[in-house]
Amino acid sequence: MNYNKNSLNEFLFIRFQKGDELAFEHIFKASYNQLVGFCLQFVNNREEAKGIAQEAFVNLWLNREKIVKVTGINAFLYTSAKSACLKHIRHLQVVKKYSDSKLNEIEEQLQIESLDSLDLNSMEYVELNELIQQSIQNLPEKSRMVFEKKRFEGKTNREIAEELGITIKSVEANMTRAIKTLKANLTEYLPLFFVLIILS
């Protein structure tokens, strides 16, 4: 089931604001997996990522009267998730990815920096999903398929290669192309998205 496409329309938004639980359920199901996916990049623990995402939704419900427009929902969710992920990383609760402690140290810094410099206020002005959809529509067929398998089904490169009957190298090349396009598009639409202050 794919709830993602443009499901957050204005009508739903008004019902949500007025405290309609069904509308909220719809919003939840449309964005939950994406928010978990976002958190998972930073906390490296599935249960924790789910916990953070669920808490963000509960906060959203409690603050629903204060969200002024439909794109404010994503901005709110990601801002909540961002704070929670940062807190989590700073309290050193992240499961270590690498056996080399030096690598873990650098990884942690990069994670904090990536979260910190994410300008989520810009998110209020554009629908993230639409932007991603638009970007991948313009990709060559194969890149798009690879990207969707990765993004929605969370498959490994090997699994995707086997399913599509191509080499792992080709999967990687196609994913690289998809990410490059996305990066360019996100930057173009959100000029403030990646304003960075490098203090290294």
Next chain:
Amino acid sequence: MEEIILYRYLSGEASEEEVHRVFSWVAESGENRKELIRLKQTWALAASAAEDGEKAWDQVKSQLKTDSPRITLWLSFIKYAVVGILLVGIGAISQKLLTNKAQETIYAENTSFEVPVGQMSCVFLPDGSLVHLNSESKLSYANDFSAGNRTVELCGEGYFNVQSDDEHPFVVKTPGKVHVKVHGTAFNVRAYHDEGKIHTVLEEGSVSLIDNIGNELTKLVPGDKASYSAETNKLTVSKVRTELFSSWKDGLITFRNERLGDIARMMQRWYNVEIVFDTPQLADELYNGTIMKNKPIDQILEVFRVTSSIEYTITPRVDKPTLIYWKSKRK
């Protein structure tokens, strides 16, 4: 650096040897570091998990409190009507007012948001707190904000909804001698330079007013309005209907016995016009009523004409704000 290795790193499928290579590439230049961070951000924003949404929903549902909305039925109806009008596009509401982003400037030590004349904006702070900024307002905070120094500076008017965090108090500094210390709450602060007064209205939670060195002057309870006058150096606290003071954030302005002169000053700020009164007595007349701020100025002027004793003329001018002339009907 081979792009494929960067991708492998992002997807968590790189070997430690490859991660080593990525990190030494990152250490080579600030440009490389920036590039990797952009990639990580893109990757995170485009990510999606494949969890069971139904199961997660059941867990979340059990945590929702079904509290009834705090706003009165009447106000919520109006709110609904405002959104409805926006939807069908009747009334030529200037949507620019709602959607224009505050100009953001980022400095090494400071982040600030400035809202131009006639516009409103909404800003999320790094801790998840939400601030609605009214026309011609400026909000700034130091970049150690996310590290726990939750101090913002406000010049103008803002409606705050602050995330509670007992360890890190949230402080709103104003250009005057009175500041607001917050304990997790929703409130409105109005501190425009040209008004000589600082008004704080508390909707829910609790806030303290503090002086320049942080001493508590008084603590407010919900429904309180504290006004500080720079002229008399006095602080007065009174009970008010709080929604009258924060309704601007929803695009609704309610006036209760406000001087036309004061209303004109606000309108000059919202619409970037100049309002001139025929006689000083007219400026002292009191007005009651509610207007929808997001409507064009000519519609607002029409509302005033119908509901009060004033008539108006509009004179557009080159290089200067449009001139509005208000005179009394009774003559």
